Amino acid sequence: MNRILxxxxxxxxxxxxxxxxxxxxxxxxxxxxxxxxxxxxxSPTGTETGYPGYPGxSPTGxxxxxPGxSPTGTESMSPMPTPxxxxxxxxxxxxGKVLVGEHGRALYVFEKDTGxxxxxxxxxxxxxxxxxxxxxxxxxxxVKESLLGTTTLPQGDKQVTYxxxxxxxxxxxxxxxxxxxxxxxxxxxxxxxIHPDGKKVEK
Numbered sequence: 001m002n003r004i005l006x007x008x009x010x011x012x013x014x015x016x017x018x019x020x021x022x023x024x025x026x027x028x029x030x031x032x033x034x035x036x037x038x039x040x041x042x043s044p045t046g047t048e049t050g051y052p053g054y055p056g057x058s059p060t061g062x063x064x065x066x067p068g069x070s071p072t073g074t075e076s077m078s079p080m081p082t083p084x085x086x087x088x089x090x091x092x093x094x095x096g097k098v099l100v101g102e103h104g105r106a107l108y109v110f111e112k113d114t115g116x117x118x119x120x121x122x123x124x125x126x127x128x129x130x131x132x133x134x135x136x137x138x139x140x141x142x143v144k145e146s147l148l149g150t151t152t153l154p155q156g157d158k159q160v161t162y163x164x165x166x167x168x169x170x171x172x173x174x175x176x177x178x179x180x181x182x183x184x185x186x187x188x189x190x191x192x193x194i195h196p197d198g199k200k201v202e203k
Contacts, residue, residue, distance in 0.1 A: 104176030
């Protein structure tokens with residue numbers, strides 16, 4: 001009888017242990033699946049970090065245009081520093097002797113200007129930059145000093161005048177010897193080179 005009871009207890013114990021082991025298999029499997037899922041999740045790449053120039057970059061990483069920058073594709077003469085005493089000179093051209101300024105660049109007058117007052121401002125002054133000076137302009141060889149003067153622009157700069165005509169450069173001239181603005185109609189009026197005697201070139 002005792003043997004039977006002992007065998008029964010042993011059998012019951014074995015069943016309980018097997019059941020316990022069978023129950024513990026389920027959590028083990030779920031933890032493994034969770035770990036596998038975590039491992040399989042894609043890690044961030046450089047395109048998602050907000051680095052400038054990459055897709056998904058944050059707004060702070062986006063390049064911005066510099067103030068005053070020229071529109072893309074627009075060719076214009078590089079700004080030149082305002083000289084202490086701007087110098088007007090004479091150069092030979094196919095139109096005869098004409099006035100030139102910094103770096104031998106051609107100077108023009110605008111037919112819309114009257115009474116020595118410049119009417120070319122804003123976008124016009126970007127295409128046709130005024131010849132400016134901080135102090136009294138100087139005359140080169142062949143230039144009549146008595147005809148040189150200045151007029152004050154709205155922003156306070158002094159624009160050089162010749163025989164009371166405000167003088168301008170043209171952004172379409174890229175180097176000394178260019179006279180691409182001669183006779184051009186732009187911003188509501190014509191533009192002309194100017195001779196040393198103060199008369200505009202009408203050829």
